[in-house]
Amino acid sequence: MAVPLAEDPERIEVDLLLEAVYRRYAYDFRGYARSSLRRRLWRRAHEEQVATLSALQERVLHDPLVMERLLRDLSINVTEMFRDPNFFKALREKVVPILRTYPYVRVWNAGCSTGEETFSLAIVLAEEGLLDRSRIYATDINDDVLARARSGRFPLEKMKRYTENYVRAGGTGDFSRYYSVQGNEAVFAPSLVNGAVFAPHNLAQDGSFNEFQLVVCRNVLIYFGRPLQERVHDLFLDSLARFGVLALGHKESVIPSHEERYEVLDPMEKLYRRSR
C-alpha cells in the first residue's frame, strides 16, 4: 500500500531546524523570508559536508561551533558608508529640520551591521550641528559586527567609494578629515560616536527600549517574512516619539495597516513621519 504524502519534506526540515535553533540557542529565525533562508541553510549543509537539512540540524544541536558558523551565514551584513547617497541627502534636507525642533535627539540605528551606517549618520548630525545634543543607539543581532562597529575601523581601500558617496549625499567638507590611516585601515574619529551606544538587540524577540525622534532600519526587514515584519513595525511605532521619523530601505515600506499613522516625507527614500 502506498503511503500518502502530505507536506514537502524539505519544508518540514527547514521548520524543524529553525525550531531546534530557537529552542537550543534562542535565536529566532522562524519568521525570516524562506527563499534566501533556504539557500543559506543549504550552503551551510554543503560546507559541513552533510547531505540533508535534518543532518545539519543534528550537527547544529550538538555542536555550538556549527551554530556559530550558521549564525554568520544567516546574518547578511552587507553595508557601506552613505549607502544610497540620495537617502542621506533626503535625510539632511527633510529630516534634519524636524530633528532641530527637539531639544535632544535620540536615534535608533536598528540592524547597524559593522557600523558604516552609524558613522554616516553621526557625520550628518555633526555637520548639521546636532551631534552634541544627540545620542545614537546602534543595535544588531550579531555581536561580531557590533564589535567591529564599535571600533570605527573600516578598510582603507573602500574610502574612495565612500568619499564619492559622501559627496553625492550632500557632504561639503573634506571626507578624509574624519579618519586617520593606520596600515590598511581608516580609523574614524572616536568623537563621532562618543555619545553612541552599540548594543545587541534582536528585532524578532526584544521589545522597545526608549523613545526615539528618528529610527533608521534599512535593508533588514527585506529578510523577514510578513508576520515578523508586522511585529517589527509595531515595535517601531511603539518606539517613535510623536512626529518622529522612520527611515527604511529602498525595498521596504510601512505596512498597510500602519499607513494612516504616518505622513510620507519622501516616497522614494522611504522616509515616514509619525503623525499620531
Ligand SMILES: C[S@@+](CC[C@H](N)C(=O)[O-])C[C@H]1O[C@@H](n2cnc3c(N)ncnc32)[C@H](O)[C@@H]1O
Ligand atoms: C544587510 S545588513 C544592513 C546594514 C545597514 N542597515 C545597511 O542598510 O547598510 C542587515 C543587518 O541586519 C541584522 N539583523 C538580521 N536579523 C536581525 C534581527 N532579528 N535583529 C537585529 N538585527 C538583525 C544583520 O545582522 C545585519 O547586520
